[in-house]
Amino acid sequence: MKSMLASIDIGAHSARLLIVQVDKSSGTYETIEDLEIPVPLGADVFRSGRIGNKSVAMLCEIMKKFSFKMREYRIKEYCAIATSAVREAENADIFLERIKFLSGIDVKIFTGPDEARLGYLAVQSVIPANFHFEEQSLLLADIGTGACQVSMFDHGIMCFTETIKLGTLRAVEGFSDASSAATRIEQLEPVIDYAFSELEYLSRKMNCTGVIVTGASSRAMLAMKKQRTKRGMFELKAEEFKQLRQIAESHTVEALGREYNIKSDLAEAVLPCCMMISNLLKLTGAKMIYAPTISTKYALIEDFINSSMHRRDPFxxxxxxxxxxxxxxxxxxxxxxxxxxxxxxxxxxxxxxxxxxxxxxxxxxxxxxxxxxxxxxxxxxxxxxxxxxxxxxxxxxxxxxxxxxxxxxxxxxxxxxxxxxxxxxxxxxxxxxxxxxxxxxxxxxxxxxxxxxxKPDERMTVRISPGLVTVKIGGMGRSAGFDCIDTDMFNYAFASKIIFL
The missing domain is CATH 1.10.3210.10 (Hypothetical protein af1432)
Incomplete structure (x- = not known):
């Protein structure tokens, strides 16, 4: 049986709609529509703290088009999220209400921990088994346009996650694309170093073998290497990364985009992305950088497919x-x-x-x-x-x-x-x-x-009768110590007595 699902992602500089056809028996899907429309939300919020009226009107029109497109495909199930730009806007509630009223689309705000979860699922969906994620200490950094979500994993288990309220677009807001490389470095470096200094109190917990970076800017940066490994993702030694940073530092935004065939908005993000990764390498002592080739929109739709099929949450x-x-x-x-x-x-x-x-x-x-x-x-x-x-x-x-x-x-x-x-x-x-x-x-x-x-391994049997629950612990039956168990809340919640034997 096949069905149509959609995901909507409202970011700092664009709104995206992904429509897929899902095979409910296997969970596999085929992309039917993949739309992306630029919108300057981040520029508004990072400059004034709120989403401007023009941007609100623009987004509402875009959402009405997305809603019409979903009706064309008779889509009943969808998920719609908004990330850091909307999350931090003073008028976020009004913005979301206008979208809901005018388009019928119910948009949820994605928090930092939500992004950490999605980043983990995205990485897990593409890294190969021979990467041995569960055997390493790794830092996962989702470098976005408005914020950077940093999560530490030790042998496959998340130790902590922190949101750095500085992304690539926020970092360059107000700077001219035509600025010389030296001027941009002088402007960006203190801003980025200060933001990432928030992680210094965690630095003793951040020693790891590698840093996994996700996000469009990191993929654009590593694509400058023009080489992927057999494992299907970009891999870069720390020393090789320094060479890429030197390239980013020696080019204007226009020259970088032209020489390496990078879109202008991504070319603008490469240098701040390099500076952020440099901070992470310094904090962790990592010698390797990895960049899986998956976008947030695909991780989002895959997570939604799992949810719609009532599968156990892999997170x-x-x-x-x-x-x-x-x-x-x-x-x-x-x-x-x-x-x-x-x-x-x-x-x-x-x-x-x-x-x-x-x-x-x-x-x-x-x-x-x-x-x-x-x-x-x-x-x-x-x-x-x-x-x-x-x-x-x-x-x-x-x-x-x-x-x-x-x-x-x-x-x-x-x-x-x-x-x-x-x-x-x-x-x-x-x-x-x-x-x-x-x-x-x-x-x-x-x-x-x-x-x-x-003892936790003792056998437990429970008998439920009207007005009485009997719990027997162990094979022989005993009563010592059971009188200290507080049963008041059980009586309150279930209107039933409980005894232990």
């Missing part, structure tokens, strides 16, 4: 890896945390007939189980409230703001009081979210107690 292991890194950063007892995660997952599966939740809720429960002790780093008094604050204010790639709000509340209610009318943060949430929070927090409370008194 999920990275979510748990990031949450583990956060727990370690706040000095959590990782042995206890690991046991809590195991018991939480066991209880979730055994109690499925009672709670009726699915895999997405299990994901949130496991992240909450990884992070519920982070508040102890602040104070052991009311630490569950500190955990709530930390989680609520810590971005986790692959976890939306709404999901993070649920996770924070689950950690908040893993101990002490059950939700009450005077708990305004809880009462203000949609009723569906409150139900999920109550059920997940009830399970987490039980898991916390079991993690203290039982």
């Amino acid at each position: 999920e292991p990275q979510i748990f890896g990031c949450a583990t890194q956060i727990a370690e950063r706040y000095s959590s007892d990782m042995r206890l945390i690991a046991a809590t995660v195991i018991f939480a997952e066991k209880l979730f599966e055994k109690l499925a007939p009672l709670h009726g939740m699915g895999h997405e809720e299990l994901k949130l429960l496991k992240v909450a189980a990884l992070l519920y002790k982070t508040g102890l780093f602040v104070n052991n008094q009311a630490y569950h409230k500190h955990s709530h604050y930390i989680i609520l204010n810590t971005e986790i790639p692959g976890i939306s703001q709404a999901e993070r709000r649920i996770i924070a509340m689950v950690a908040r209610y893993h101990r002490k009081a059950v939700p009450k009318p005077q708990h305004l943060d809880y009462i203000a949430l949609p009723v569906e979210e409150r139900h999920i929070i109550s059920k997940l927090a009830a399970i987490l409370r039980l898991a916390c107690g079991l993690a203290v008194i039982c």
Whole structure:
């Protein structure tokens, strides 16, 4: 069975529409339409902090055309995102409302962690098995027009991700294309060096063997080498990169574009891109640079195809890896945390007939189980409230703001009081979210107690009867220690008693 899907990507200097025909049985797709229309959003936002009225009107007209094109193909499923230029605009909400009202297209703002997730998926979709991503320490840098998303991976697991609010277009905003190379270097270098100095506090964690760069400007820069490896991507030694930077520094934008057949907007971005990569090499000590030949628009549509086919999120292991890194950063007892995660997952599966939740809720429960002790780093008094604050204010790639709000509340209610009318943060949430929070927090409370008194590998059997749940741990049955398990939240969430044997 085949179906039509579309993705829309609103960037700093263009809006893109990709329409594909998908084979739902295999997930493969064929490109039907690939449209890109220039629009000066970045120039507006990076200069004045807002999207100008002319640009709003222009984008609305473009979106109306995109909407008409999707109707031509009878497309019902699409995803539409806007990146850093819209994300940082003071009037972003009005801009998105105008698009929705005039074109019917619902555009979501892509955050830095969203870009980190998509960058990882893009790289994973094209790098060959013999690259051995899971055996190296690597830095992934998505060098965009408005921002640079930097993510560190150690043996295939994301350690951290940071957004540098400086991209290639933002860096050159206000500079003349005709400026001499020396003048451009003098103008750009302090701006870029200062922006990337934000990463210096992480430099001890950034030692790696190579830097993977994505983005149109990095591909344009490395295409100057005019050679790809057999692995299907550009590879460059640090010493070879210095030669490319020297070429970029010795040419005007016009000369660079003419000599290397690079479009003018990309030729303008090559020098700042080189300077950004130089900073990353200095911070990491990396000796190799890699550039997979995939565009964001294809990574976006492939991710949307996976989602529309209800496939398991391939980024999920990275979510748990990031949450583990956060727990370690706040000095959590990782042995206890690991046991809590195991018991939480066991209880979730055994109690499925009672709670009726699915895999997405299990994901949130496991992240909450990884992070519920982070508040102890602040104070052991009311630490569950500190955990709530930390989680609520810590971005986790692959976890939306709404999901993070649920996770924070689950950690908040893993101990002490059950939700009450005077708990305004809880009462203000949609009723569906409150139900999920109550059920997940009830399970987490039980898991916390079991993690203290039982071994994670002990057998668990659960019997569910009307008004009573019986949990038996181990083969022989025992009662020692079970009276310390807090069952108040379970009684509250499920209107049922629970006993342990």
